[in-house]
Amino acid sequence: MSRILSLLNLAYRFNRHMVVKPLADSTPGKVRFMEQYGPERLLPLDPQSRAQLPHLQGCIACGLCDTVCPGLPSDLASCLTRSLPDYGLIEHHLDLLECGDCHACEQICPAGVPLREMLLFARAVVQALHDQMDAVPIG
């Protein structure tokens, strides 16, 4: 008897979780994610950025790029790209980093970090953080 009750209970829970809940709760997953993690400055990355990120984090902190670029790209590469939630802190730095199209930093980098790509990525993330901060009240 108790075995039948248990199975019925399980069927009811399963049904509620798989059928009723998705139909009743119309809030998209991304919105729920942002509600949960937005205040912690965690951003959902699209699949392309997610694939890109490991390549951007290959810095070995040798500082060679600093010798060819007055904007100190090593700060961005060695520390700041390692921690996405801290991206909001580098805005000032990004404004100072005027990047032309010379690629000198990439030509000297022993670890082969695509530094220009990293800068564009950082700017996009900071912009997205801005948009998100406007949308989600902190605290």
Next chain:
Amino acid sequence: MSRTVVIAGGGAAGAAAALAAAAAGARVRLVRRALGATALSSGAVDLAGQDCELAGDPWAGRPSSVTLLEAQQRRERRHPLALAGVDHSLASDILRRLCATVPLLAFRSLDLSPLVLPTDLGTFKSTTLAAHPAVRGDLSGLAGGRIGVVGFRGYPGHDAAMLAAGYARIASRGAVDLETAPVAVDLFRMRDERLAHPNEVAQMLDQEAAQGRLADQLARIVKAEGLTHLLLPPVLGLEEPTTVVDRLTQETGAAVCETLATPPISVPGLRLQRALDAAMQGAEVGLQQTAAAGPVVEGDRLCGLELKDGDTLTGDAFVLATGKFIGGGLVHREGALTEPLLRLPVWIDEDGPNPRHLGRHLARQVQGPHPLFCAGVRVDGSLRPVNRRGGPVWDNLYAAGSVIGGYDYLTGRSGLGTALITGWIAGTHAAQGGADNCSPVGRVGGADK
């Protein structure tokens, strides 16, 4: 018509190969993706040493570099210098020629014992050769001196008090009498209060005005403390360090020298690479700044290197000098350790080729040998990479530097010295079209005239 030699690799081995091939009359093209491990090295050129040497022995009775090289050849049968039959006179001739081509490097006879150079960790490193600004800091030659260990306020990589205590301790263990005193100068606080990077400080000290300000402060300290020597962090200019050291020596009245650097941030390493680049430019080596992608093979001959940007570099002979783990000469790809450019077989010890489980080749202690550092391609007596059967992969392909396995450059103390010498030999063989009856120095000496 002269032969064309194509070299792949951005470090010391590739540069030495390029200089040797150019000296032997070849047309030389060098392709590199970026700078390699040479630019990150401490600036010391090791040829042969032994682990734990000088740990407690008096420095006066140390073995000469010749003795150490001979011991290394008996100890390490697979060392490329042993395979290529490099005795001390050949090593000495090659290093002398390189030092003449690269003025930053100070030649030192192998009959002398190695230099004892202070590092910026408060320890010492025993090394065969080094650049001029570091050579003057040879602790074994400073007996009786009173040495000011200089720190820059706001420069975190160089704690003068700790270093001064460290040097005094190791000198007393080596039975050398010298006195050290920490001193600090205030020069490099950045305008926005952030901490300066070593490379930034070096670039700042390329300017005469900054050198002058530093000299003024140091001169006052030398006078007040009665110092005979000043030991500075390795940041005295990126362009002309020897000139900066000379100027400071003249204006302060104390002998000025630099410590070695701790990789990966290394001004001396970058300087060495730049000095090699300048020498290559002087020798009219064509530099191609792009990654090499793969071989172009015709029949059983290597006839070119395909480049990432779509071009092909054709040549009569080739030198692989792509380095080990930092340079990208060896990568762990598709589950195995591979040589990505030419797909040559790679060995670690007897395990291989192309071993999969690299963790097995690391020792449990940090100190002591790690077999993983011996990973690389195997070469024959003329430095041609060999296949699984032991024959050369291609007759016109040579290898140089740390892409060659069979020796532990860390515990064996034979990093840059091996890179420079194997590079020179590989470049000479490549330029002369083979190793048949070839004695590199004899032939190269002939090319001088």
